[in-house]
Amino acid sequence: MPSDDTARNTSLWSWFFSLFAFFKLTTSSDYTQMAEKGAKKNVVVVGGGHAGTLAARLISKKLDAAQYNLILVTPRPFFVHIPAMARMPVSAEDKLEDRALFGFDNLFYNKNGSVKIGKVAVIEEPAAGKGGEVVLEDGERIPYAALVLATGSSWPSYIELPNTSDEVSVHLSTWREKFKNAKHVVIVGGGAVGIELAGEIRYTYPDKKITLVHRDNMLINSVYPDKFRKDIERRLRVRNIDVILGDAIEDLTEVVSGVTTKNGKSIPDADLVVAAFGSRPNTEAIKSLGEGVLSASGCVKVNEFLEVSGHPGVYAIGDIIDWKEQKQAAKVGEHAPTVAENLLGFLAGAPPKKAYKGSPELLMLPLGKSGGAGYMGFFGGFTVGDFLTRMIKGKDLFIGMTRGHRGAQ
Secondary structure: OOOHHHHHHHHHHHHHHHHHHHHHHHHOOHHHHHHHOOOOEEEEEEOOOHHHHHHHHHHHHHOOOOOEEEEEEEOOOOEEOHHHHHOOOOOOHHHOHHHHEEOOOOOOHHHOOEEEEOOEEEEEOOOOOOOEEEEEOOOOEEEEOEEEEOOOEEOOOOOOOOOOHHHHHHHHHHHHHHHHHOOEEEEEOOOHHHHHHHHHHHHHOOOOEEEEEEOOOOOOOOOOOHHHHHHHHHHHHHOOOEEEEOOOOOOOOOEOOOEEOOOOOEEOOOOEEEEOOOOEEOOOHHHHHOOOOEOOOOOEOEOOOOEEOOOOOEEEOHHHEOOOOOOOHHHHHHHHHHHHHHHHHHHOOOOOOOOOOOOOOEEEEEOOOOOEEEEEOOOOOEEEOHHHHHHHHHOOOOHHHHHHHOOOO
16 A cells, blocks of 8 residues: 555656646647657648749649648748749839739648648758658647658849738838839849849839949850840840949948949949849758758759659759759749659659659740840740740739649639
């Protein structure tokens, strides 16, 4: 027969373990609890941009909902159509934000998926090919049986939107005022981002001074033929946009009273400097998968099946992959079907079958709504001018097509 002290101690320990169990239950995520109970496994897609949303939609069409939960993890409760971000911060005309930013309500086929708002901080995978967990910045853990990494890119400040609708409104209003009030805008970077921004400013403000500064001796880059690169320069100059080549601006302070280039060229009346460099891959959290996952440039190493090297069942798509091609939203039209098919095969125990063989290089550069130029990298490569650039991209910026591919009306 136990003593009174023993009984009290037993009761105390019972109370302690009950409290611990309650605390664990209330602080664990629903996803972890489901995994612990042996319920359905999770397929997790990290990133709610062009690549992640398209992959999630295609996976949702064929994923067995009786066996798997499909979870899209994204820091924003809405999708951002990046190609509209050259025009949207410049002008409120057409209220592009009403269509280029939209929610995920109809993303998944047959509602076969859910969205978790959060940012992944770490990925833990105890054994390759055996699943793991993504750990969010707030500590929540989401187990996965298969994982798609589509974390996208970091962009220049005028493109990089905040994560809430109210903050987005302030961001757009602030940049629209900056462009409206500036007398001489200097754009640093003569790739697609800078060229399109220059064109949008000119379309909205026909008399404003604009200068584009580019480090190379020709605009964009050597992936594209010289003829096309020189034609883009000509089209900018015809629109009274000054182009400075083979030079740079090292002090990227936005609001200035004059600026001098690295080579000593003075632009005394410049009052707004806008950095318009290309994007950088958002792969900081992916480093946690282990050494050798990222290339020297910070991109994710993948094989021909877009599977992360050394990590069966983990895939990467979009801007972040280490693949010799230009980083463009259009590329995900081939990335996403490749990953969806191979991931579904992995869950079924089948070897990967669908190999990614690259995509032709296409580039449409609208200079506002009135025209621009484009390059099509098939049939030996050819260029198009104002009319086709305006009709293909300039009028709508692919917003309607992008919405349709993600179930939005």
